[in-house]
Amino acid sequence: MMGEFDTIRPYNDSEVPAVLERLFSDKAFLDILTHFRFPRFAGALGWLLKPMIARKLRREFAGVTTVATLQDKVEYYVDHTIDRATDGVTYTGVEQLKSGTAYVFLANHRDIVMDPAFVNYAVYHAGLPTPRIAIGDNLLQKPFVSDLMRLNKSFIVHRSITGRKEKMAAYQLLSAYINHSIRHDCQSIWIAQAEGRAKDGDDRTESAILKMFHVSRKDEPFAEVIQSLNLTPVSISYEYDPCDLAKARELYIRATTGTYTKAPGEDDVSIALGITGYKGRVHVNFAPPITERFEDTKLLAVEMDRQILGGYRLFPVHYLAYAQWSDADPQLQVPKAADIFPADELAKAKAEWERRLSECPVEHRPFLVVQYATPVRNQYRVKAGIPL
Structure with a gap:
């Protein structure tokens, strides 16, 4: 008998051997x-x-018969990949997460696979169950990718549906599944704050995603639904984005032609580069769950942005890019990188930033700069209480 969520849910333990x-x-x-x-x-x-x-x-994998044992087995490879591709990962706020409580981790989105992987890594090493991960069906075009992701606690967000009625049904099902996960299964959820990665570095929460949480419980007040989900803002900061040049190219093409069409397999390349490419330092911040009552999705989105942008860790490269940015906000008092960071750290960052700029075609460079500069503007606007 088919369950209500079978078309989108992750695989159960009983399915693991056959899927492997x-x-x-x-x-x-x-x-x-x-x-x-x-x-x-x-x-x-x-x-x-x-x-x-x-x-x-x-x-x-002969002895692997459950999702948990699979994740234990895979964790070695995740740790190895993180060691090879980063200069270290740091976390703040993970200590406030309580055992036996499920959370909706709403996070900024820069990398297809590694964003949830770093959240998983933090939660796993804190001795807590890893979250279920929302992933768009646009990334699951190959059956083996779908199998891999659903084995690793991913559930499917149907983005490629076009009909209005079908879209609403998918939206309703997604909402019901997230609520069911938190309230009945006591399983946390990771979901991006917006559909698609913030390729220009401008992390903003889409109010439609917040509205989606409520759709399956419309007879209850929005504020109460949100409070019941332990909505937790998460900020992930990469010192360097392995996909930054590709993003700059896409942004340039969009800006000059008005559109951008992905090449076949482009997402696969982004995934591979995102996993294996050099990221420098990585920081993940878990803000406290939202406890204030918000009756309105737009006001809640503003608060999520405030928390996510405020928790973002700015590295020297961000300040270097901001100093070069033609759209820097003159009303903000942003210090120079040299006033914040030690000389040796700054020298290393300057060398890496110059290397990246030199590898970027001249016409794409403004779109490389914007990726690293925008988080500075956003955070200092938040600090100053200036609307984004």
């Missing part, structure tokens, strides 16, 4: 692993390497 077996037999999945592990030989010797990798995976 399906993955280890998936040609596209094995092909990607082979190219990643043996880039020089994958073409000519793929026929030999793929069965070998499949056998190794079956051996390694």
Whole structure:
């Protein structure tokens, strides 16, 4: 019998062995692993390497029969990836999260996979259950990607539906699932504050997402629904964005042509680069859950922005970019990087920033600068009590 949420929910423990077996037999999945592990030989010797990798995976995951044991197994690889691709990850506010309480983590969104991965990492290492992760169906075009994500507690947000009636039904189902997760399953949720990544660095909460939380409980006051969900603003700050040049290119094309069409497989490239690319330091801040009563989505969105932008950690590169930005806000008192950071830290940042600028085509550079400068403007506006 099909459950109410079967079309969008993550996989249950009982489904894990069969899904793993399906993955280890998936040609596209094995092909990607082979190219990643043996880039020089994958073409000519793929026929030999793929069965070998499949056998190794079956051996390694033989004892995995639940989502929790799978996450324990995968955590080693996550830790390894974080060690290789960052100069360290720091967290603030995670200590206030209580065992036995479920939260809706509403976060700014810069990277498709790593944003929720870093939140997961924090929560996992705090000894708490990892959240269920909202992921758009636009990213799940290959069956193995859908399997991988749903094994790792991801649930599907149907974004590619076009009909108005169908959209509303999907919206209702998503709302019901999130509420069910928090109130009945006591499972936390990670969801981005807006649809799609903030490619220009301008993190803003879409009031439509806040409205969605309420849709399935319309007979209850909005404020009470929000309070029942333990809505928690989360800020993730990357010192460097591995996808910054690609984002600058996209922003440039949008600005000059009015539109941008993704190439086939572009999201896959972004995902891979986001996972493996150098990020410098990473910081994640968990603000206290929202306890104030908000009767209106727009007012709540303003508060979420205040918390998320206020909790964002600015690194030297952000100040360096802001100093170069043609749209810097003259009414803000933003200090120079040299007044905040030690000389050695600043010198390292300057070298890396110059390297990134030099790799960026001249016409794209303003769109690289804006990604790093905007968080400075936003945070100092929040500090000054100036509307965004």
